Amino acid sequence: MTNTYGSDVLAGKVAFVAGGTRGMNLEIARRYAQQGAKVAVLSRNQERVDAAVAELKEIGGEVLGFSADVRDYDAIDVATRATAEQLGPIDLVVAGQAGNFYAPANGMSANGFKAVIDIDLLGTFNVFRAAYDVINKPGASMIAITAPEAVRPLNFQAHVCAAKAGVNMLIKVLALEWGPEGIRINGISPGPIEGSWGMDNVATPTQEMKDRVTEAMPLRRWGTNTDIADSALFLSSDAASYVTGTILDTDGGAVISIPGTDKADPDDVRVKGRGHKVE
Incomplete structure (x- = not known):
C-alpha cells in the first residue's frame, strides 16, 4: 500500500463498491478500508462476495456484502438502502462492474452486444441512481470505471x-x-493493467503483444491494481474536492500513444465468435 496521503484519510466515510470482489475494484475496496472507510461490496457471485467481505474485515472496520446483478435496479436499490441503514449515508460510490469478450461485430449476437451495454452503461446508471437517494449531499463522490475504448476505436x-x-x-x-447538490462524478480509465481479470481472462495477450504495447507506452510499463486504487483514493479524498466531470486516464500514456487501433491480429487475443463472457 502506498502512503501518499497519510493514514485514515477516509475515516468515518461509507463506501459502496459495485464489482468490488476482485481485481482493481477489490483493490479500491481494500484501499478504502485501509484508509478508515466502512465498505460495502456488491457482485453477482455470492462466493466472491463472501471471500471479499472476509478479507476486508481482516483490514478492520465495518464491512457489508451483497449479491446482486447491476442490471436489476430494484436489487441495487435494496443494497444501497441497506448500506445506508447499517453503515450510514453513503459518501463514496464506485461503479466498477464490466462485461467484455472479444468478437467481430458480425460474429456476436444481439444478445451478446446488449449484455455488455446493460452491464457497463445501464449498470453504471443503476448504481449511481440508486445510490443518489441515500448519499450525503453535499460531499459525496461517485466514480465509474470506464476504459480507453470510450474514445479509441478498437477491433472486436x-x-x-x-x-x-x-x-x-x-x-x-x-x-x-x-x-x-455538492456531488462529484468522475471516471477512471485504466490502461493495460498487469494481472487484472480482464487482461487475464478476456484479452489473454501474447508476450509479443505485451512487449509491443510496453514499448509504445511513454512510461514503458503496465499498470497495477494499486495504480487504479491510488487514483480512486485521490478522487474520493478532499484533495479532489474541486474535481468533477473528468475522466482520469490512469494508463501510463497508453491512450495517446499505442498505435495500431485500426489493425488487430486474431492471434494476439482470444477472439470469441458468437459466444460471450460477461461479468
Whole structure:
C-alpha cells in the first residue's frame, strides 16, 4: 500500500463498491478500508462476495456484502438502502462492474452486444441512481470505471466502445446535474493493467503483444491494481474536492500513444465468435 496521503484519510466515510470482489475494484475496496472507510461490496457471485467481505474485515472496520446483478435496479436499490441503514449515508460510490469478450461485430449476437451495454452503461446508471437517494449531499463522490475504448476505436470491441463512450458521457451529464447538490462524478480509465481479470481472462495477450504495447507506452510499463486504487483514493479524498466531470486516464500514456487501433491480429487475443463472457 502506498502512503501518499497519510493514514485514515477516509475515516468515518461509507463506501459502496459495485464489482468490488476482485481485481482493481477489490483493490479500491481494500484501499478504502485501509484508509478508515466502512465498505460495502456488491457482485453477482455470492462466493466472491463472501471471500471479499472476509478479507476486508481482516483490514478492520465495518464491512457489508451483497449479491446482486447491476442490471436489476430494484436489487441495487435494496443494497444501497441497506448500506445506508447499517453503515450510514453513503459518501463514496464506485461503479466498477464490466462485461467484455472479444468478437467481430458480425460474429456476436444481439444478445451478446446488449449484455455488455446493460452491464457497463445501464449498470453504471443503476448504481449511481440508486445510490443518489441515500448519499450525503453535499460531499459525496461517485466514480465509474470506464476504459480507453470510450474514445479509441478498437477491433472486436464494438460493444465495449459503445458502452464505455456512453459511460463517459453519463459521467459528464450527472456532474452537470448533480454538481449543484455538492456531488462529484468522475471516471477512471485504466490502461493495460498487469494481472487484472480482464487482461487475464478476456484479452489473454501474447508476450509479443505485451512487449509491443510496453514499448509504445511513454512510461514503458503496465499498470497495477494499486495504480487504479491510488487514483480512486485521490478522487474520493478532499484533495479532489474541486474535481468533477473528468475522466482520469490512469494508463501510463497508453491512450495517446499505442498505435495500431485500426489493425488487430486474431492471434494476439482470444477472439470469441458468437459466444460471450460477461461479468
